[in-house]
Amino acid sequence: xxxxxxxxxxxxxxxxxxxxxxxxxxxxxxxxxxxxxxxxxxxxxxxxxxxxxxxxxxxxxxxxxxxxxxxxxxxxxxxxxxxxxxxxxxxxxxxxxxxxxxxxxxxxxxxxxxxxxxxxxxxxxxxxxxxxxxxxxxxxxxxxxxxxxxxxxxxxxxxxxxxxxxxxxxxxxxxxxxxxxxxxxxxxxxxxxxxxxxxxxxxxxxxxxxxxxxxxxxxxxxxxxxxxxxxxxxxxxxxxxxxxxxxxxxxxxxxxxxxxxxxxxxxxxxxxxxxxxxxxxxxxxxxxxxxxxxxxxxxxxxxxxxxxxxxxxxxxxxxxxxxxxxxxxxxxxxxxxxxxxxxxxxxxx
Amino acid sequence: xxxxxxxxxxxxxxxxxxxxxxxxxxxxxxxxxxxxxxxxxxxxxxxxxxxxxxxxxxxxxxxxxxxxxxxxxxxxxxxxxxxxxxxxxxxxxxxxxxxxxxxxxxxxxxxxxxxxxxxxxxxxxxxxxxxxxxxxxxxxxxxxxxxxxxxxxxxxxxxxxxxxxxxxxxxxxxxxxxxxxxxxxxxxxxxxxxxxxxxxxxxxxxxxxxxxxxxxxxxxxxxxxxxxxxxxxxxxxxxxxxxxxxxxxxxxxxxxxxxxxxxxxxxxxxxxxxxxxxxxxxxxxxxxxxxxxxxxxxxxxxxxxxxxxxxxxx
Numbered sequence: 328x329x330x331x332x333x334x335x336x337x338x339x340x341x342x343x344x345x346x347x348x349x350x351x352x353x354x355x356x357x358x359x360x361x362x363x364x365x366x367x368x369x370x371x372x373x374x375x376x377x378x379x380x381x382x383x384x385x386x387x388x389x390x391x392x393x394x395x396x397x398x399x400x401x402x403x404x405x406x407x408x409x410x411x412x413x414x415x416x417x418x419x420x421x422x423x424x425x426x427x428x429x430x431x432x433x434x435x436x437x438x439x440x441x442x443x444x445x446x447x448x449x450x451x452x453x454x455x456x457x458x459x460x461x462x463x464x465x466x467x468x469x470x471x472x473x474x475x476x477x478x479x480x481x482x483x484x485x486x487x488x489x490x491x492x493x494x495x496x497x498x499x500x501x502x503x504x505x506x507x508x509x510x511x512x513x514x515x516x517x518x519x520x521x522x523x524x525x526x527x528x529x530x531x532x533x534x535x536x537x538x539x540x541x542x543x544x545x546x547x548x549x550x551x552x553x554x555x556x557x558x559x560x561x562x563x564x565x566x567x568x569x570x571x572x573x574x575x576x577x578x579x580x581x582x583x584x585x586x587x588x589x590x591x592x593x594x595x596x597x598x599x600x601x602x603x604x605x606x607x608x609x610x611x612x613x614x615x616x617x618x619x620x621x622x623x624x625x626x627x628x629x630x631x632x633x634x635x636x637x638x639x640x641x642x643x644x645x646x647x648x649x650x651x652x653x654x655x656x657x658x659x660x661x662x663x664x665x666x667x668x669x670x671x672x673x674x675x676x
Numbered sequence: 677x678x679x680x681x682x683x684x685x686x687x688x689x690x691x692x693x694x695x696x697x698x699x700x701x702x703x704x705x706x707x708x709x710x711x712x713x714x715x716x717x718x719x720x721x722x723x724x725x726x727x728x729x730x731x732x733x734x735x736x737x738x739x740x741x742x743x744x745x746x747x748x749x750x751x752x753x754x755x756x757x758x759x760x761x762x763x764x765x766x767x768x769x770x771x772x773x774x775x776x777x778x779x780x781x782x783x784x785x786x787x788x789x790x791x792x793x794x795x796x797x798x799x800x801x802x803x804x805x806x807x808x809x810x811x812x813x814x815x816x817x818x819x820x821x822x823x824x825x826x827x828x829x830x831x832x833x834x835x836x837x838x839x840x841x842x843x844x845x846x847x848x849x850x851x852x853x854x855x856x857x858x859x860x861x862x863x864x865x866x867x868x869x870x871x872x873x874x875x876x877x878x879x880x881x882x883x884x885x886x887x888x889x890x891x892x893x894x895x896x897x898x899x900x901x902x903x904x905x906x907x908x909x910x911x912x913x914x915x916x917x918x919x920x921x922x923x924x925x926x927x928x929x930x931x932x933x934x935x936x937x938x939x940x941x942x943x944x945x946x947x948x949x950x951x952x953x954x955x956x957x958x959x960x961x962x963x964x965x966x967x968x969x970x971x972x973x974x975x976x977x978x979x980x981x982x983x984x985x986x987x988x989x990x
Contacts, residue, residue: 410881410884411881413881413883414881414883417882417883417886418882418883420769421770421772421773421777422777423769424765424766424768424769424773425770425773425774425778425786427766428790428793428850428853428857429789431793431804431850432789432792432793434808435796435800435801435804435808438804438807438808439800439804442807487704488707488708489704490704491700491701491704491705492701492704492707492708495701495702495704495705496705498701499698499702504702504705504706505705507709508705508706508708508709510977510981511708511712512708513973513977513980514712514970514973514974515708516973517904517907517908517969517970517972517973518715518911518969518970519907519910519911519912519913519966519969520911520913521911521913521943521944521962521965522715522719522911522962522965522966522969523715525719525943525958525959525962526714526715526718526719528959529718529719529722529959530714530718532722533721533722538951538952538955539951552711555708555711556708559708583691583693583694584694584697584698585693585694585696585697586693588697589697610795612797613796613797613798613799614797615797615798615799615913615914616798616913616914616917616940616943619944619947619948620943620944620947
């Protein structure tokens with residue numbers, strides 16, 4: 328740091344009206360590097376003296392950045408005055424905030440890839456389920472199929488409803504109903520996912536009078552509750568972008584309103600709508616909590632497609648429960664199995 | 677066909693296609709309202725037994741529903757509050773960085789990177805919290821307790837695993853960051869350029885321009901964005917359920933192994949084992965959570981909508 332404190336005035340051979348009273352161009356970079364080096368040296372001394380075991384790289388960067396904030400403020404205060412000093416301090420803080428936010432993302436991606444890659448590279452990962460697997464081995468086929476099925480059914484339910492509601496809001500909706508729908512769609516975006524799962528459970532356990540109901544279709548319903556508002560919002564934004572001239576041209580040619588929407592408005596905004604649907608799928612495909620509630624829960628997840636019971640009676644299986652006396656054993660429910668495509672089932676490892 | 681239409685007034689013919697289509701859209705729109713009403717209705721019906729449940733039905737020695745739900749509601753609000761204290765300043769900083777500090781060419785790309793965080797499923801955050809964050813911060817917690825143990829929030833004994841409510845708050849903060857950042861960024865970008873240029877022309881530094889033009893303009897936007905983030909933090913389930921080992925108590929200490937859990941995490945952990953009235957009790961706690969988040973979201977949306985009507989941006 329001491330190397331840079333001398334530079335501000337030494338760099339300038341003559342007083343320049345535009346550069347006078349300012350820190351030189353790259354001073355922030357030098358001060359930052361100097362701060363890191365100073366704290367690095369401090370930690371190196373600590374390590375060599377035996378106070379800490381190993382070189383503390385996190386501490387170096389952290390305290391170095393703190394030192395930088397202090398140093399740049401002091402330097403700038405001395406040379407440029409309090410206003411610019413404050414400006415530089417805020418710049419440093421804002422940039423630090425951004426970098427700090429990136430760290431979890433990088434750490435997350437790194438951890439997931441490093442720890443997950445060996446699992447994916449096992450030959451049976453995509454081809455086998457955990458059926459009859461004790462200990463290591465098997466694959467995640469059951470989970471992949473279950474994820475795709477439940478998300479697929481949820482998409483089939485949400486997209487027509489969401490798209491039609493968006494069309495109502497942009498093309499037909501006037502007055503109170505439209506206002507109410509817009510407002511509550513926004514509010515619905517914030518429903519906790521677990522509440523959606525509880526709703527699906529409350530709904531189906533009342534309808535089927537089964538206090539322990541668990542099935543995949545209920546999970547799809549719960550995901551739809553989360554998905555519909557996202558579809559509505561994104562489709563509505565896209566439909567609003569369609570120029571009114573296109574609609575008016577169609578009306579002028581005598582095209583009915585519904586055909587105008589189907590043949591003119593929707594094709595024009597198709598790309599955006601598809602993007603919105605993909606975003607909504609990405610929101611629900613990783614949902615966990617609602618599926619724990621309505622589709623079931625185990626020590627480890629076992630998702631398997633259930634064949635129609637009349638095709639293959641073993642499609643619905645009973646498993647011994649891992650913790651006897653608790654929870655719901657996988658009681659076969661052929662009626663439920665026929666309607667659903669996937670369900671969690673208790674599985675004993 | 678026109679000759680059939682009455683002479684004095686040209687009327688749009690009632691085409692069946694139009695009627696069917698417009699009815700379908702109205703029904704879909706109303707269905708959304710119906711679903712929201714159904715969520716509230718069915719949860720209410722199913723939670724009625726919980727309000728009159730016998731003391732024996734509650735786990736953990738509670739005697740009635742309200743004493744059971746209070747520590748959970750406290751844990752929910754406490755963890756969300758801690759998360760917001762961490763997340764809001766960071767989010768405003770990031771949004772400012774993207775909207776006003778980053779070089780123009782890379783600003784859009786940076787915004788996209790932050791949005792990527794929103795696409796990470798919460799289970800992955802939970803796993804990351806257990807596997808990476810908790811062991812990483814545990815030594816810091818130990819130091820905090822050693823040095824600042826006299827401060828009530830940091831009182832010991834320190835948790836040996838690092839899986840405390842502060843860790844949960846950090847994970848929650850990371851999860852709500854993208855939402856708050858995205859909204860704040862939009863608001864900051866809407867600041868009329870004339871205001872910014874005018875203050876710069878008067879000799880303001882960049883920070884003075886931001887504090888005098890951008891932040892006042894975006895204040896209500898920041899508030900509503902924070903409330904939307906708060907709604908998300910309140911309802912987050914998996915990250916909390918995975919990281920915390922709960923104890924149903926009201927505790928403010930951040931670093932001990934005794935931590936209040938949240939409503940959502942409590943449901944996720946206990947639901948599979950629940951039976952009888954226990955299910956209704958959990959559903960009732962879910963109803964409480966629903967009411968809290970609904971209120972937070974409605975206030976946030978109300979502020980946003982009111983802002984839209986009066987803002988100079990449109």
